[in-house]
Amino acid sequence: MTEALDAVLTRLDADFDASLARLFDLLKIPSISTDPAFRADCAHAAERLVADLAAIGFDASVRSTPGHPMVVAHWKQAPGKPHVLFYGHYDVQPVDPLGLWTTPPFEPRLETAGDGSQRIVGRGASDDKGQIMTFVEAARAYIAEIGGLPVNVTILFEGEEESGSPSLVPFMAATAEELRADVALVCDTGMWDRQTPAITTRLRGLVGEEITIACADKDLHSGMFGGPALNPIRVLTRILGELHDDEGRVTIPGFYDGVGEVSEAIKANWASLGFDEAAFLGGVGLTTSAGEAGRSALELVWSRPTAEINGITGGYTGDGFKTVLPAVAKAKVSFRLVGDQDPDKIRAAFRAFVHDRLPPDARVAFHPHGGSPGLRLNDDSPALHKALAALADEWGRPAAMVGSGGSIPVVGLFKSMLGMDSLMIGFGLDDDRIHSPNEKYELESFRKGQRSWARVLAALAE
CATH class of the missing domain: 3.30.70.360 (Alpha-Beta Plaits)
Known part of the structure; x- marks a missing residue:
């Protein structure tokens, strides 16, 4: 697998400019799910994704719902290997207030930041089109380079995440057997910081x-x-x-x-992140933690x-x-x-x-x-530790096991309706301005996100 993975990573690097062009084509589609005026655009985005997935070898189709369509695709040609379900969404938030955008929101562009790094600017760049395309590009490179994927893959892209996912539960109920897999991969999350990848292991x-x-x-x-x-x-x-x-x-x-109490190993992982509690509270004009006495801010937000x-x-x-x-x-x-x-x-x-x-x-x-209810991935999950190792190989540092103070409803649905745990792996950053004007996605997140998924798929196959 190492030789095959090296070949896939080389192809991803060689094909990066083309992958960026494909992302830009998707970002140009104003797939705003909350506004009926963009219903046709949502359908267009779904159809484009299906055409792209079919072109690289997936059995892909647009599935109608009372709202915006679902995209479902399968690649099941790895007998004896695990089966993963990859989830993301192609719909985006409205762009108001339009006057605060420096350039039109559906005319994606590259912007150079003050530190010389580049970023993709446009609605949906980080939430969630850039994220889903990191996985699609990894799959594309595998199939092109070695003729197939190392694991069996089902893809589910919905078009109503930004409007409350009204069609998701009935659709999942009707297609439960088709969608059920060994583990779900959810990309609608982020990094710990610009250099440190993360897996979200618990949700409140x-x-x-x-x-x-x-x-x-x-x-x-x-x-x-x-x-x-x-x-x-x-x-x-x-x-x-x-x-x-x-x-x-x-x-x-x-x-x-x-x-329950957090294990000492998890506490040690959180302590190693260098979280600045004073800066966290100071950033909103506060000085003193008001939560349970004797517990760190990360512990309070992620596990209490x-x-x-x-x-x-x-x-x-x-x-x-x-x-x-x-x-x-x-x-x-x-x-x-x-x-x-x-x-x-x-x-x-x-x-x-x-x-x-x-x-x-x-x-x-x-x-x-x-x-x-809250959700927590088993700290001893083999899939979790394989993914952690794969991310560390790509980023050159241990991946953080983080929590989320909020909720990601689809993760709960995967658990309650399909009996699956989820690996929540994304490459967004806190300053990506999702839901706001001038949304961006770091070019490095897009590049290393592709390479990370290639490594994660290889690790899960072992």
């Missing part, structure tokens, strides 16, 4: 709750009723204020059930659960002053989940926590806003 889940406290049947004059009348804002804020103790821990009974108040309203909030006791007060509360925390149990525990603290004359109503 999410539970959202909207809570409404009602007391009197109407707003009341605070001079006439202040004192004897119960104020729902006071009730609500007292309850919310009891969500955390003085050490930053969440006080809801049973909240930490299923929350949270309870956060995201919004609170009640009474008069307009200009001037109005002395009123409101009839209702509302808050939006979210919980980030990790490990084996059960979203349904967390929701029920929070509601019981609130009910137990209601005084007479106070009533409560809840409105749920989604619920999904």
Whole structure:
């Protein structure tokens, strides 16, 4: 495999200019999924990808959905070898505000940065067309150079990721047997820094709750009723204020059930990343960590659960002053989940926590806003360690095993619907300005991303 891999890497380097031209052709298509005016462009992007994949040897097709089409492609000519599912999306975010773009968003170009490095500028360059094409180009080089891929590959590109993926669940349910593989490869992630590749090994889940406290049947004059009348804002804020103790821990009974500790090996990996906690907080005007005492910022964001108040309203909030006791007060509360925390149990525990603290004359109503569990890749996964080694070979330094404070819904779907773990490997950077004007993708990310996938596929075949 080493000789074959060397040949593939050589071909990728020789064909790099042509691969960049192919990416530019894809970036020129304004496949904005949220705007019906671009429906035909989304279809065009899907058709272009299918034509490209078919041309290099995949059994590829456009699959219709009630929304934008899916792209599904198979290359299954490696008997006895693992089967991987590669996922990405071809749709892009809207370009507003257009006036902040230095050049038209769908006229991709190369730009030279102040340090002399080059970057690809255009909508979708990093999110996610540049990322998906790193894998396609690696597959192209394998098939052209040695006549096939080292593993069996299924590709799934969706066209609605930027608009909530409304068609994804029904499509996956209908095609589960076709899509199921040994492991999923998800490219919609990033590097640790410009020189350090990363694999995202854990994602936090999410539970959202909207809570409404009602007391009197109407707003009341605070001079006439202040004192004897119960104020729902006071009730609500007292309850919310009891969500955390003085050490930053969440006080809801049973909240930490299923929350495990990070292994010492993972902690050592995170410590080796040189993360500057002071700069992290200082960048947003803060100085002191407010989370659980004794835990690092990376540990808090990547591996610990949270309870956060995201919004609170009640009474008069307009200009001037109005002395009123409101009839209702509302808050939006979210919980980030990790490990084996059960979203349904967390929701029920929070509601019981609130009910137990209601005084007479106070009533409560809840409105749920989604619920999904956290995800964690097994630290001992053979596929994970093969991919880590492959990335280290390409980048010349150990790959970071990082977490994400947020969620990537498709990873949860792969686990719950298809029974697959995911290797989340991408080559974006924090400053790629995804979803913003002047989105960019480093030329080095595109080049070494191709080479990285070639190495990862070779490693997974072993």
